[in-house]
Structures are given as structure tokens and as C-alpha cells.
Amino acid sequence: MRYIDKTTRFFIADPSVNPFEQSVTHQELLEAYRTFIVSSSGWRKVFAASGNEEDAGENVNPADLYMTALAAIAISRTLGTAKEVLIGLDARPTGPALADAAIRTFLASGLRVRYIFIASAPEIMADSALYPCDAFFYISASHNPIGHNGFKIGRDGGVLSATEVADIISTFQDLVADPQSIQLVKSLAVDEGEYRKVLDSVEKNKQIALDRYTTLLRITATQSEKPKEIEHQLSLLKRQLLDHPVGIVGELNGSARCVSADKTFLASLGIETRFFNDTCRTIVHPIVPEGENLEQCRSLLEQAYKENPIFQLGYVPDNDGDRGNIVYITPSTGSAHILGAQDLFALVAAVELTLTRRTEKNLAIAVNGPTSLMIEHISKALQVHVARAEVGEANVVQLAGSLRDRGYVVRILGEGSNGGNITHPSKVRDPMNTLVSLLKLLSDRTLFDEIARLVGMGEGVPMDMEHALSMLPTRTITGSFSREAIMNINTTDHAVLKSAYESEFAKAWEERKNELSARFGIHGWIEQQTEHIACKVGVGPDFRSAKAKGGLKILFLDAHKQPTDFIWMRGSQTEPVFRILVDALGTDQERHDYLLAWQRALVKAADDRASSQ
Missing domain, CATH: 3.30.530 (Alpha-D-Glucose-1,6-Bisphosphate; Chain A, domain 4)
Structure with missing residues (x-):
């Protein structure tokens, strides 16, 4: 029986078809592994059967399916039995085949599985943060071309650190090197009835994940877990947006955000939106949201602004939707511009640090090595300690945790060089959190003036992105993906x-x-x-x-x-x-x-x- 997703109409799986019936040799497995990049940041390679990184086909070579099973075995051996794994994937066509191999292996290894099919990275991580599961296994290659895919492993709302994932990587590499692993995979015994139960629950689990994700978005936006305070803060933001309306264009490029919480969450704030390329796998340009890949969104925002001047912002996510770079309107010319990743991070940091400083002391910000010196200038003005970690989201998140252990308040963190911010308590970049920070800035006269005073601009500066960006220290920075x-x-x-x-x-x-x-x-x-x-x-x-x-x-x-x-x-x-x-x-x-x-x-x-x- 073929299972089809009701929202996207995409094939999910067929529990009656065993992907491991096709035999592979150990040499074929080793050859498949040769191009596999394995690190704490993610495990990635070209999984498209043709080997072409631009291939949008669904087929995966048998050796790569066996390798996926070995990755699942390595995770299972680390977790132990009677544990639960949450599984999701971005919108890449090879995702369902890889998920099929992984789910079968986890079930055969004695683990419980919750499967939510296509979900954004922040969505699956929010689910794992608000509901106790022992690990999540997210199938994604982030910003890489469509033929790539890979795995992210984590729990409690974030990916595992380099130390935590080291044992899994070591076990996986030992399995790949062992010729007996081929037979190990072939001998996996999966109860078809148990697998059907997993697939029958996909729709329900997806909705639960969306609800949990929306809950975390609300918590993050308001810096509170108290329902009454959350409602109060969001009502205040909605009133501000009535006085200073902001419209948003979303060019989703066929990503996992097409079936995430974007539309409902922004609508709940009273935001007028226009979405484009918002059907999963409708990928109209290269995935990484940088440079010319933001050009369509820039053009769409410019047109929307001409029709209605409330439209000031646009965003484009990568395929897993944890990153969303921004385009904005310059009112003096009526033209739209692409906002550099470093400028975006610095502006969001200025907003969140200024807000947090009102009620907290001993503030710090955690960033990666190549984040611009803009952060030092902003942090000096706000009396915030700056700490730097190695490139990699897990490193920055762990550094922030270390700073909190030392008594610092860390509201904002991230990799400025890559764009996108991580706003506590989230542990992953999220364009919704980025947009909320910008909405606060563009609708709150007091906040805008407070930041303007810090840089000597005085009060009464027009509340738009053009003037907001003029408050940042001026730098000339190499684009990370140029x-x-x-x-x-x-x-x-x-x-x-x-x-x-x-x-x-x-x-x-x-x-x-x-x-x-x-x-x-x-x-x-x-x-x-x-x-x-x-x-x-x-x-x-x-x-x-x-x-x-x-x-x-x-x-x-x-x-x-x-x-x-x-x-x-x-x-x-x-x-x-x-x-x-x-x-x-x-x-x-x-x-x-x-x-x-x-x-x-x-x-x-x-x-x-x-x-x-």
C-alpha cells in the first residue's frame, strides 16, 4: 500500500516494498561513503542516483540506502532500546527514500518512531524541545543544491554538539568499514504492521509538530512562558502594527517552509502577506538565499510596495527553512534591496539586546569567528560581552549555554557570517524570529528612538529599514557564499x-x-x-x-x-x-x-x- 501525504500529494512510503532487497557489495558501500561529509554540523553528500547535484529526481542508489541504515544503526546503538526518535525531512525529492530506510532500521532496532514527513528545521526542533523524545533525525542538506541530502542528529531543540555526536560518528564509520554490515542491514526484521502505524500517524504528528512550533514562536517572541504575559505582549505588538503596518512578501522557493507555520503565525499578528513559490519542491532558483537568488523576491517586494506601501520586507528561506535572508524597501527611492547577512544579524542583535537590557543585566552575545566587527561596536555601546566560537550552529549554541552557566544572560546568538539569528530559547536559526525582531523595530517608536540615540542620531528618525540600517556601523564585508x-x-x-x-x-x-x-x-x-x-x-x-x-x-x-x-x-x-x-x-x-x-x-x-x- 502506497502512503500519500494529504497536504503535498507526495509519496511517503510503501511498507510492502523492502528497499534492502537489492544487494550491494562492500566495495559499493565504501564508494558511496567516499563522498560523504560527516561532521557535527551535518552529514551530507549527493544522494541523487545520477550523482548530479542538480538532479531533482527521487531515486537513491541502493548503496546509499544501506549507508542510511548504518547511520540509523549507529544512532540506535548509542541511544539503546525502548527509546523514541522523531523523524522529519526537508522538501528534497530524495528525502522519502532515505526516511524509509531510516524508519525501518530504527523500528527493527527496537526504537519507537514519530514521523512528521516534510517539516522545517525549526519545526522539528521545536517539537523535540517541547515534547521529550530521545533524539531527532532530520533529513536535509540545508542550502546545498537539490541533489544533495544528509542528516542532522539532535535532541532538546538543537543539534548534538561535536562531543555528543563523536560516538555516533565513530560507530557509523566502524560499521561502514565492516564487510559484515551488508548482511546486518539485509537481516533487519521490520514488523509491517508497526511500520503502518507509524505512517498512519504522520498527519496527526505533523499537526502536533506545527502546534508545538507555534507555541515556541510565541514564547520566543515575548521572552515569556506565561500564557497571560504571552497574550499581553503579542496584543501589544499587534496594536503597534495597526498604527505602523508592515506587509511581508515570502518567496519560499519550494522549501519545507511551504508546509510550516509561516502563514498562520504571521496572520495571527495581523500582518498582510503575499507568498510566492509556496508549493513544496517548486524550486525556481538555487537554494542558498544569497545574492542573485534573492533577486526574484526583491522584484516581488518592489511591485507589492508600488501597489501598497505597507509592504516593507521580504524573505527567502533555504530548503530546510532555518535560514531566511531579507530584502527591504528604501522609501526614498521606492526600490527594494537585498540585505546583507551580516547587516541583518547586526540589526536583529541591536534590537534584541536593546530590549533585553531594559530588564536584565550582565548581557552577552555568542557569535562565530567570521561574524563582523559590527557586533563589537554595537555590544560596546550596550555594555554587552561578546564571545566567539568556531563556525557551526552547535558550537555557538553550546557557547551560549556556557555563558549562561557563568551567569550571563544570552538572549541572542548566531552565525552572523551566514545570516539568521538564534533567539533564546530557540536553539536554531529561524526566519520567523528574525521577522518578529524587525517587526518590533518598525512598529515601536520608543525602541527605534532608543537605538537611534545610541548612535547619536537623535529622536524622530523615520521608522523604516532605510534609516534603521543607517544606524549600523559601516563595514564592507565579503559575502559568505560569493x-x-x-x-x-x-x-x-x-x-x-x-x-x-x-x-x-x-x-x-x-x-x-x-x-x-x-x-x-x-x-x-x-x-x-x-x-x-x-x-x-x-x-x-x-x-x-x-x-x-x-x-x-x-x-x-x-x-x-x-x-x-x-x-x-x-x-x-x-x-x-x-x-x-x-x-x-x-x-x-x-x-x-x-x-x-x-x-x-x-x-x-x-x-x-x-x-x-
């Missing part, structure tokens, strides 16, 4: 590469220091290295682990030893690329481009040097 931010290198040993980089930088500094001083006011530098939740200041291997997989940043200083700019680099843990970034003072594009060209040359020279050793 072509200039990505390099391909030959060196696989990052410890050797970083040592070579440090040598190349020291030599180049001596050659350029007079020019840097005269041209840019740069008089010194320090090196920062981030791994896990630690940020260490110092040069050399004593300040990084043996694997040296973390980020390395050169922070430039002025004559008063205050930070002005930085150059940053790190090998991606989820993609086969090397990322670099420049955060430059002011609006001088030449300054940014000079530092970027220098950084690329340094990495290239270090790679050549390391490769020749």
Missing part, C-alpha cells in the same frame, strides 16, 4: 597549511606594514584561532588542536590597538571547499578588495608551500 569567498586548495593537512600560512603572513606583513599604516591606518595585528567553543589569541600550533580544523583570523589594529578589519579562513566541514572572508572598516570597496586579494594570495602561497612538503 565566488570570492571560496577557494579550492590541494593541502588536506590543515595543520601544515596553517603553519605555512602563518609564515607567509609574517613575511608579507614586514613587506606591507608601511603601506598598510599609510594607506589604511593599520598599525598592528593579532591572530585569533577558534575551535569548538574556544577562541584563542596567539600564533602557532600551541593555540590550535592537532587537526587544526578551526578558523584562523588575523585581526588588524589601529594606532590605539583597537580592531579595524580582519581577514579569516577555514576549511568547510560540510562542503569540499576552503572559505575566506574580509571584514573591512567603512565603505571603501578598495580597502576590502585589497585585503581580499592579499588573503587569497596568502592562502594560495601557503597551499603551494604546504603541498610541496
